[in-house]
Amino acid sequence: MSVHVKFFASLRDELGRGEAQIEYVSGMTVVDIWQQVAGNEPMGHVLAAVNMEYARPETGINDGDEVAFFPPVTGG
């Protein structure tokens, strides 16, 4: 019963870690996960993906999902 969480780029530097394991609780959403890993920090411009697809703060999570948080993208 867990959710695998990943952080990228400047967000990883700020949080001081690249990943985290969160206990899965039925009904939890992306923003619930965010609050567990980032405390009171609002998501602001932070982007999220669930199982490698873009997701919203209110997107629901299933047990075993991979949830990623990252700053605005700057490729190309």
Add this chain to the structure above:
Amino acid sequence: MSVHVKFFASLRDELGRGEAQIEYVSGMTVVDIWQQVAGNEPMGHVLAAVNMEYARPETGINDGDEVAFFPPVTGG
């Protein structure tokens, strides 16, 4: 006292010649030249250039100018 006239592409084929020498007359315009080389045929979609710059039917001609007539362009 003459104007050098050139024809390109399908227009050259239709007129049966690639160039013509026209006597220069003071005040003559592009459409005057056209009428001399093409008879009563209206210019229609035919394009004109004077000294290798696009010109209008009413553009004035000077002695010694090169005047070209050609169909719509199809390059690229």
Add this chain to the structure above:
Amino acid sequence: MTVEILKSAFDPHKRLGDYQAAHGSEGRCGAEASFVGYMRDNNEGERVTGMYLEYYPGMTDRHLQAIAAEAGKRWDLLDVLIVHRVGDIQLGEAIVLVAAWAAHRADAFEACRFMMEDLKSRAPFWKKEQLEQGERWVEKNTPGFSQTGKQKSDN
């Protein structure tokens, strides 16, 4: 800024690479937009087997130079390359190469598009197509801008 009118076949990708190597604004250039037009095997529903491309020596070169200069006035460009074939062209060969280099991508993209549209609508070139039944002059180039995508344009 370079304009070339070629009477024989060229490799557009090699030409692009060679040009950039020779004129490289390495470091300042962030963006390169390019377009290559090729000879297609069909037009208006008919099978085309070859093509002859006529031009107006003197005026054509001058017009391509003017297109390149106009693009340089409208957008912030580092360099421009226009290469256009004339004469006999075989199936699949490149007819035209247009490239724009800029610090920023909007300038490169927009200048490249502008040059191709101006070239298609105003540069003095005329195509004569060889069909199985004989040959014909191509009557006009259709506009290249679609409003919504999925609309047809000529090459």
Add this chain to the structure above:
Amino acid sequence: MTVEILKSAFDPHKRLGDYQAAHGSEGRCGAEASFVGYMRDNNEGERVTGMYLEYYPGMTDRHLQAIAAEAGKRWDLLDVLIVHRVGDIQLGEAIVLVAAWAAHRADAFEACRFMMEDLKSRAPFWKKEQLEQGERWVEKNTPGFSQTGKQKSDN
């Protein structure tokens, strides 16, 4: 339709030429529009000496595939190629290559532009710039569309 994420330098013009030679839709293809983004030596007024490009293994590839597929739905394309560097990038090296092949030029141009804008705004890549004074994460890509030309965009 091909998407590549590369960890070492590539020659974008050679890649384009090789790709077309291998996948050539010779005869049907009238138009090829391409874009190459290079690493610039400056950004926001500061001198940049190097760059590290981070990505999200798995998601980045999937997202680039989705961009290519979406372009293929919106425009009539014969083929699409997207190549993107990751890792350490040197000054002047190509970061991204996007190309679209089509029968007609409007489809190729518009699809190429669409893919670059989507890639810039949504594909999971993050640039860290090396400056003379240290390094910094690039905070955002600016929009690539200008209304009138002569407006600034990021690379």
